[in-house]
Amino acid sequence: MTAKLTKDYIVNQIKRNIRGDDRKLDEMRELTIERGVSANAEGSARVKLGKTEVIAGIKMDLAEPYPDSQDKGVLTSSAEFLPLAAPEFEAGRPGEVEVELGRVVDRGIREAEVIDFKKLCIVEGEKVWRVFMDIVVINHDGNLMDASGLAAMAAILDAKMPTIDKEYKIDYNKREKPLPLTTIALPITVMKCGNKLIIDTTADEEEAIDTRLTVTTNESGNISSMQKGGPGGFTVEEIVEICKIAGKKTDELIKKHFKSKKK
Amino acid sequence: MTAKLTKDYIVNQIKRNIRGDDRKLDEMRELTIERGVSANAEGSARVKLGKTEVIAGIKMDLAEPYPDSQDKGVLTSSAEFLPLAAPEFEAGRPGEVEVELGRVVDRGIREAEVIDFKKLCIVEGEKVWRVFMDIVVINHDGNLMDASGLAAMAAILDAKMPTIDKEYKIDYNKREKPLPLTTIALPITVMKCGNKLIIDTTADEEEAIDTRLTVTTNESGNISSMQKGGPGGFTVEEIVEICKIAGKKTDELIKKHFKSKKK
């Protein structure tokens, strides 16, 4: 069976509401979130979404604030496809897919104001906490956006801030308070196949269908970030429908995996 | 007709004082200079020389002076061939042609002391104005050196310095004084074809002939910078002749395009 035939087969099955792993179109794969996977990080989490595996980590240090937000902490993000995660991943400068992944996850957290950056200001205009949010992909079996967003959110919740002395020297061994938070926000990516909408796609499915909309929703059900990807297009109705799916799924995920752990 | 035949044809015609666009060997193409093409820049200018089109811009900020000129402002230049300007231009690290272009235009301005850098010192040894002079090539139809030099000079004349408050914070919305100037300087590039000297070459002509001398002359007729390029050579007599041509053409250009506008 050639690659083309496989793709056609996957598409035809999806049109009949059938997926390779017997899931429903709007059903996520099994999700496990393990926190504290790298003790040297302020916070970290490993997310397994089916066979997709992503680790996110939070590191913190002190930096100058940006000129246009002198009283706020700073967020710096990166996403990296480790060469071990898939045969097609190459070491070297991050490609455009990695850049987009990092920026979409970053904006989801930033625009939802998940972290209360005003509380990360130490001396206005001079010294603020800088939060590094790094995402590494360990195994790529599709839906890296949602897995990365889940890992980032879990790492943020896992994080304990290091302490500083009077001379602003950081003690990474004495980590005390959690990061100040205002909400929880998660991305849900919905892909389009003919007139079907499908979530949490595997790598095989993403070979066959490629147009997606990622919607980040917060605890209150509001949308903080959207990003369309892939060559195809959407109608207004589809976009609204996708927003609703994302809202519903985010709500379920927060209830099941985050709610109890947030204070 | 092969490329080789075309080149030979162009060379033979030049030897008979004939150019493809009916110009004389020492005649420039039509020149238009439009100032203020990018309002976010302190100064900017678009130069069209025939079909060649170049934009130069001036941006300013504050920096430390160089250790060997503690009482002077700083000039930083770049030249970039935008990928849209010619099919052969590639995005990425600047090539040696871009590097040379940027450096020759930079030295022309710097060595002629066009800008009075002593007047750009704010606190000696600590804080001076830094002038960024960036050149982008929009359409490449030959003679990029002269077009870039003209654009740079026009952008400098167009520039208004931003203001600073007591804490050395820059207000880019309140631009007041022009840059302090001492003279005007322009490069003229003369190419050699057999024993003929020819100015303002087109891209086609530059495919056929390739040895050039760029001479930057200032208002008083003195030469501030020279740069030979291309594989061939010159005699002393030719060099002197080229200096004279450059002086004459610069004088004409200053009178026609710059004199009235300088205060």
Place this chain on the structure above:
Amino acid sequence: MTAKLTKDYIVNQIKRNIRGDDRKLDEMRELTIERGVSANAEGSARVKLGKTEVIAGIKMDLAEPYPDSQDKGVLTSSAEFLPLAAPEFEAGRPGEVEVELGRVVDRGIREAEVIDFKKLCIVEGEKVWRVFMDIVVINHDGNLMDASGLAAMAAILDAKMPTIDKEYKIDYNKREKPLPLTTIALPITVMKCGNKLIIDTTADEEEAIDTRLTVTTNESGNISSMQKGGPGGFTVEEIVEICKIAGKKTDELIKKHFKSKKK
């Protein structure tokens, strides 16, 4: 004769204790060390080991100390294969062989505490001397590790520290004191060919045999650094034997080339 035959020939000869240049297996090529080859450097030395030629130079400036050694000077090293040194050397980012060479020479000097970095502290936690140790390979005829280590050590001994005024301004024209030293340390690289051990290999020999151990020994006969290279392996007995060879050769080299010159 093909490359493979040549390699087999060299190996077979070495097994019979015969080398192309009639040396014994544990005999070094003629060594000359010339100091002060670049007057703008604080110290420099050119080493010729047979046809292999390496130059090392020491430059110094002021820098902040590292956070974990606030009262010590800083060492920064590089090794570069100049494109002129061999047909296979390419300009550009240093390759893994250059990186390893630079790091092994650096560690040899650093771990033996050749330079007394505590004496290079000016203001604790704020200002210390930074020592740049740069190695350039001029002609590559094998055993670059030992030639580079010898050149680095000789350049360190050649160095005179520039002076500073009250405002910590450096005067490179007034160089007075030598670098504060505690010992001399040199790397010796022993290669393995069957059950033979061989030192100071030529480029031809290194084409044929490729497993090596570099051992840096100091004046007191102690080992400060070791690095195994190449695809093969060693037994414990071979490692001990190599350490002894390195100790003996280092002792000879120090006596012959360094002892008299150190104060």
Place this chain on the structure above:
Amino acid sequence: MKSRNCLKKAKVILMSEKLINKGIRPDGRKLDEIRPLKIKAGVVDRADGSAYVEFGTTKVISAVYGPKKVHPRHMENSKKAILKVRYNMIPFSVYDRKRPGYDKRSVEIAKVISEALENVIFLEEFPKSAIDIDMEIIQADAGTRVAAITAASVALADAGIPMRGLISSVAAGRVEGNIVLDLTKEEEDVSDAIDLPIAMLARTGEITLLQMDGDASVDEIEKIVRMTEKGCRDIEKIQGKALIEKYNANTA
């Protein structure tokens, strides 16, 4: 842009006044009105197609080269043309000078623009070929990416590359509770502002680019997206006019 943002924000707060009064915006526009839009096709002589766009005070040039040979050749696709899209801000297009070269933002924007155009171009008509699209921001105010796509679309048509239609692009969003079309920088800096850039195949209403930052309900998102539909249709007319002008000039 940061320094300017800062100032604008300060101004807004100090004035404690609304920007938008009775449906009229600071520059006199209605809520569903785009900024003045000027388009000129055929501005880069060497290119196969090109366009200059002034969208309010944002200025952009786009040029298209191709279909042409793929270099290096092993990158070629035997089924269709490959699309190489570059988006760049020239160093002096912004208040705080930008170092030459691509940053993460420009890489991301080039990617989403490439995906917005990919299905609209009949790439399969040019197997083993490359089509290069370059967009250069000359002056950056609000809406650089939508101006860039609008220009690229005209440049593609100017190059004679067959497409399913023109792609038009505009942003809409929320300012002081109002749903507005084509925000200015000043409006983007209002504290409750949302910005939602869209690209659309105006002929069919298909949305091929969509990004959004802010905090909005699904209802608001729907209203904002609907408003961009009107904007894109307005823009498509101006794009078409520019192409006709170019065609007439050529045949005159």
Place this chain on the structure above:
Amino acid sequence: MKSRNCLKKAKVILMSEKLINKGIRPDGRKLDEIRPLKIKAGVVDRADGSAYVEFGTTKVISAVYGPKKVHPRHMENSKKAILKVRYNMIPFSVYDRKRPGYDKRSVEIAKVISEALENVIFLEEFPKSAIDIDMEIIQADAGTRVAAITAASVALADAGIPMRGLISSVAAGRVEGNIVLDLTKEEEDVSDAIDLPIAMLARTGEITLLQMDGDASVDEIEKIVRMTEKGCRDIEKIQGKALIEKYNANTA
């Protein structure tokens, strides 16, 4: 790691006490005992072989892809497979966040690890092929490179790549005059500490990686190297067990 080193050093000096008393180390180990070592084979689904290793508090994942085609093709060797080895610390594996990308340290470590494995793999069985080995440090304490090689060796076996045996790796060294196996970060920070990481084909005792920093006599070097022999044999058993567990799980 610097900030932590600093603190540890201060602590050691302040306490003015020995870390090692009567042959028992701070974590209760004997002098010739390795830290707890957990190995799991087959942890990366996409890879041809993989392994996760926890060596004390150091955590590493390694994956192997290959034998596969060489890309670009002119790099291929008609006699044997080429080995591409990458060693990397993820940004949050260390106290002071590491910028993504390879630095000189990781380039050097990848080189010595590549050379430690090269003769052990039957590369000549796969001419014109490539074998890629990637090692990613998830949490870095003492012994990241020895944990990485130990993991890579299991990943190679898991990928079914024929080898002359398993490569096992551990460091030994000197702490307060004692020759000890498998130093912790705390032990490495003692002022007289020497660290000598080794990789060994445990089946034959052949040493294929050796590095050392410090100040030691030849006698001490000999004792330290001999101690790693015991360590590597202990490690080889755990490696073997991990492979059997994976095999049993697959066939169960």
Place this chain on the structure above:
Amino acid sequence: MKSRNCLKKAKVILMSEKLINKGIRPDGRKLDEIRPLKIKAGVVDRADGSAYVEFGTTKVISAVYGPKKVHPRHMENSKKAILKVRYNMIPFSVYDRKRPGYDKRSVEIAKVISEALENVIFLEEFPKSAIDIDMEIIQADAGTRVAAITAASVALADAGIPMRGLISSVAAGRVEGNIVLDLTKEEEDVSDAIDLPIAMLARTGEITLLQMDGDASVDEIEKIVRMTEKGCRDIEKIQGKALIEKYNANTA
């Protein structure tokens, strides 16, 4: 070099004296005299040709490899050899340590030197080949580029590459109103100094490299260029001698 320039300048100003008195320069030279020039051919064993040049206190090594195969092959020219020229200052050749690697200055100098040599070498005799020229500044004082070309020219001849003649190179300029040959750093730092480096096919007087910075009349330029003619002829003799010495040593 900056720190030193600074100091020199201060000295010059403090002394308020002329450097050049009655046509005699600080180092005792006449106005039209070059600095002591030492040339040795054949200094890099591995290279096909090489030369070491000491021009005053400036030291440079140049080596030539080729004609050889072009790599990668798609760069080759079926009509002639391609010339790859590299110019580099080693990190400790200057007062302020230079980071390893090429900067814009070295890229530009390599370009103008390449163009100075291109028509002089019979490149068309070696189609599909490459000739690599590397110049490394070991100690930098005034005139690094002219020393580098002078060395490269001898290295090319030493490699047996056919040329239309030797290229010789020197700078001339103006110091305190005097037209002088081969300026020192001290002379370059005088406030009215002009520096005009030239390369010349001394056999014909053809000028193949020319750069100039400063402020001079056309008359002065003419006098300066004429003075370099004499300098280049002097240099050519020393270049020729070095080649004969090398030849004699080889055949002895």
